[in-house]
Amino acid sequence: MLDLFISNAYAQGAAAGQPSTAMNFVPIIAVVAIFYFLVFRPQKKQIEAEKKMLDTLEKGNRVYTKSGIFGTIVGMTEKIVDLEIAEGVKIKVLRSQLGGLEEAILSNKQDK
The missing domain is CATH 1.20.5 (Single alpha-helices involved in coiled-coils or other helix-helix interfaces)
Structure with missing residues (x-):
């Protein structure tokens, strides 16, 4: 007799319609x-x-690094850029760590 109720339950579930x-x-x-x-x-x-x-990028561009250092490009290779951050002070930075041109960040500050 219990099998009769279980069969009906399955039949009702199928009749209700399952999503495809x-x-x-x-x-x-x-x-x-x-x-x-x-x-x-x-x-x-x-x-x-x-x-x-x-x-x-070219020599003479004023850029900033992703760490926040501003400088001027004085030399470049395929992977490394020489930045002059003060008169006579040069550092080497990976090219991929340059954040962008200085003018782009300064123009955003003035807009706000």
Whole structure:
């Protein structure tokens, strides 16, 4: 007699309709799309902009490092930049650690 009730319960569950397998993937696809547009795409644009800035550097540019040191480029190689941070004071910095052009950060300060 107990088997009769269990059979009915399964029959009612099937009759109510289960979501299709494709519908189970919709939330996963939505989460992936949200991550792409909110995380991966902006990060990729930022990396491309930084690479473009590093490729266009020349001697004489006033730049700042990611650690906050301001200086003028006096020499460059493929990986290392020589910065003059004061008259007669030069340091070597990895090219990848340059944050950007000084004019970009100073113009942002004046806008605020």
